[in-house]
Amino acid sequence: MADKTKTQDVASSDTGASIGSSFDDFLREEDIYEEVQAAAIKRVVAWQLAEEMKRQHITKVEMARRMHTSRSQLDRLLDPANDRVELATLGRAARALGRELQIGLA
Secondary structure (H helix, E strand, O other), rough: OHHHHHHHHHOOOOOOEEOOOOOOHHHHHHOOOHHHHHHHHHHHHHHHHHHHHHOOOHHHHHHHHHHOOOOOHHHHHHOOOOOOOOOOHHHHHHHOOOOOOOOOOO
């Protein structure tokens, strides 16, 4: 019981504001921030591509044909867990959907 009270006291200040690191800080402390961020970006891009394919009623076979690649390469591109994708491949996918790939620094 005393341990819980001690933890609560450390986690809050007199003003009630939370003390501690943000999730980004935690990831940096664990030295995995860049890896996690890259995986999250890849998941979002894979989702965006799949959603745009659905919206345009484009099958994987048709998408692969438009990209001048194989169906298995397209499957790797659409796999949110696969973060080994080249920018040129992402660009071809965007153009195959009539879209533009945009990359920037924040």
